[in-house]
Amino acid sequence: MSHIVVPQKTYIYIFLTLIGLTALTTGVAYVDLGPFNTVVALAIAFSKMLLVILFFMNVRNSSGLIRIIIVAAFFWFALLIAFTMSDYRTRTWTPAPDSWSSAPPTHP
Amino acid sequence: MSTATLEPRVHAPRNYLNADYGWKSWLFTLDHKRIALLYLVSITFFFIVGGSFAVLMRIQLVDPQGAIVQPETYNKLFTLHGVVMIFFFLIPSIPAVLGNFLVPLMVGARDLAFPKLNLLSWYIYIVGGLFTLYSTIAGGVDTGWTFYTPYSSTYSNTQVTAVAVGVFITGFSSILTGLNFIVTIHKMRAPGLTWFRMPLFLWAMYATSIIMVLGTPVLAITIFLLALEHLFHVGIFSPALGGDPLLFQHLFWFYSHPAVYIMILPAMGVVSEIIACFSRKRIFGYKIVAFSSVAIAVLGFLVWGHHMFVTGQSVYAGIIFSLLSFLVAIPSAIKVFNWTATLYKGSISFDAPMLYAMGFIGLFTMGGLTGLFLASLATDVHLNGTYFVVAHFHYIMVGGAVMGYLGGIHFWWPKISGRKYPNGWAALAAAIIFIGFNLTFFPQFVLGYLGMPRRYAFYPAEFQVLNVMSSAGATVLGVGYLIPLIYLFWSMRYGPIAEPNPWGATGLEWQTPSPPPTENFSKIPVVTEEAYAYAEQEAGHE
Structure with a gap:
């Protein structure tokens, strides 16, 4: 596999972009976007993550095996989220029996 | 042969043990074999520490009212027993000792892919261990090895943070070891050693490494969040926050x-090697066992x-x-059935490693089958939090993983040390461990079924007979563990010199001298046959 030399200025551009996106995250935090607050914050974070993976970790020029490992890591993370959410999203499907009081217990 | 035995130092060829002397040659070594021995000494130390906590617990439980310590101390004993045994003995045991020693030898390489990273992993492990030992001396921790919140994050006033930091640090050691194995197995296999010619130990180490690399970071993050809540009251796990x-x-x-599989998968790899060697047969259904x-x-x-x-x-x-x-x-059952099928019409010999492997199969099967009781939603309601669970996971983690580890140590000890140990003593120790183990933990299945909860410093008098049986078994088990420590130590100086392949086993590690030279092989071997080609070996002898 031939070794690809990435020009130094690419790293500088990416670094500056990451700093810019960090500033954007901070700036957006002062604007109320309603339900899109989280969406926008996550979108910026995702972009930053992609830049780090593709350029700083040089996955852009890496072999298929390295890419599979990166994908596997995300797949594993997705499993963690999906199965955890299988608990959180279905906890209320079966309501608590009427005899279970939501009032705080009284101590003798 | 006898001359060599009398004057080993004069005639001993250069190998990784006599290549250099002095503490620096060990503490700064990049040789995977020496690093394996550093791990061997370290995890044996932690095994003794963790075992000491278990001894105190079993003495405490001889008396229904608690024989020696207060409940608060008992809470710390079972917590530290779990933390030390799991994070500092069981998880690194086979991967860090046998894996480090054998993976490069088995793939036909001169070292692991990243030797410096390998040494770093040992130092990280030691730093993590020191944190945990500090916490023990500074008062201990009482949360249980599981650190359940909100008790650990909000209410416990013991050394939760110090132990959590120790576990956090040592996790990185595990990640580095896994990473090293994955790259080595992918990139450094000898010519001709295709994936389906690899010994099953390598498949097991590969699968284990995947868990180490993908799972351990989640533990690190979890512990970090726990510390964040414990120290700065950031609301993550505590309902109050x-x-x-x-x-x-x-x-x-x-x-x-998955950490349980970090412990048991390598042991399964060891057992595959031993079963094949001592029944002189290729493992039945090699590919399905690998997958x-x-x-x-x-x-x-x-x-x-x-x-x-x-x-x-x-x-x-x-x-x-x-x-x-x-x-x-x-897949667990597939392995057990395939090992059993391998024995069928095999030319079986019951040397010490084989006894440990047979012990593994029996104890692991019991541990696995009782796991099904706990995987059932209904029966788990009755058994959860009782001694049934304690017995179940000890059958897996001690009966399985430790038996596998000891089997592996006995199988490869001639390769590691260049010396043989007394087979009679080794067989006796295997028998004592098997009996002692069952006497310790089988009564705990009954105790759990009868309703005795785990993690209590005292119990109703009606449970005393079973508890005394369990404590008596622990004594037998302790003796069983002590005997190999003595004769293996003895054999390092007085044991007969081991030839390169004392068991007549297949595999690249047996094609190099015992102990191997620093560079493992004078010439990188070329693999031309399947793993476990015992039939071909026998045919060659005839």
Whole structure:
């Protein structure tokens, strides 16, 4: 596999972009976007993550095996989220029996 | 032969043990074999520390009122026993000792892919261990090895943070070891050593490494969040701060259930090597056994919720986790059936490693089958939190993983040390361990079924007979563990010199001298046959 030399200025551009996106995250935090607050914050974070993976970790020029490992890591993370959410999203499907009081217990 | 025995130092060829002397040659070594020995000494130390806590617990439980310590101290004893044994003995045991020593030899390489990273992993392990020892001296921790919130994050006034930091640090050691093995197995196999010619030990180490690399970071993050809440009261797990305690259990068990497979998969790899060698046969269904390791690694990640059936987890999630827990039994059963089928019409000999392997199969099967009781939603309600669970996981982690580890140590000891040990003593020790183990832990199945909860410093008098049986068994088990420590130590100086291949085994590690030279092979070997070509070997002799 031939070794690809990435020009130094690419790293500088990416670094500056990451700093810019960090500033954007901070700036957006002062604007109320309603339900899109989280969406926008996550979108910026995702972009930053992609830049780090593709350029700083040089996955852009890496072999298929390295890419599979990166994908596997995300797949594993997705499993963690999906199965955890299988608990959180279905906890209320079966309501608590009427005899279970939501009032705080009284101590003798 | 006899001349060499009398004057080993004069005639001993250069090998990794006599290549250099002095403490610097050990503490700064990059040789995977020496690093394996550093781990061997370290984990033996932690085994003795963790075992000492267990001894105190078993003495305490001889008397229903508690024989020697206060409940608060007892809480610390079982916590530290669990932390030390799991994070500082069982998880690094086979991968860091036998894996480090054998992976490069088995793939026909001169070292692991990243020797400096390998040494770093040992130092990280030691730093993590020192943190944990400090916490023990500074007062200990009483949360249980599972650090369940909100008790650990909000209420416990013991050394939670110090122990958590120790576990956090040592996790990185595990990640580096796994990373090293994955790259080595992918990139450094000798010419001709295709994936399906690899010994099953390598498949097991590969599957284990996947778990180490993908699972351990989640534990690190979880512990970090725990420390964040404990120190700065950031609401993550504590309901009082707006968090969810079950989130901790989800994150913790996402790593800690697969961690059981970090312990047992390598032991299964060891057993595959031993069964093939001492029945002089290729493992029955080689490919399916290889793939079953990977299947266990993958499915093992999807069953963590079975630890949470009675915690308030959604019953629907519980159903999924229960089903998946049953599924993971399939690849485990495949291995057991295939080992048994390998024995069929084999030319079996019962040397010490084989006795440990047979012990493994029996004890692991019992541990696995009792796991099905706990994977069932209904029976788990009765058994959860009782001694049944304690017995079940000790059958897996001690009966399985430790038997596998000891079997592996006995199998490769001539290669590691260049010396043989007394086979009679080794066979006796294997028998004592098997008997002592069952006497210790079988009564705990009964105790749990009868309703004795775990983690209590005292108990109703009606449970005393079974508890005394268990404590008596622990004494026998302790003697069983002590005997190999003595004769293996003895053999390093007085044992007969071992030839390169004392068991007549196949595999590249047996084609180099015992102990191997620093560079492992004078010439990188070329592999021309399948793994476990015992039939071809026998045919060649005839």
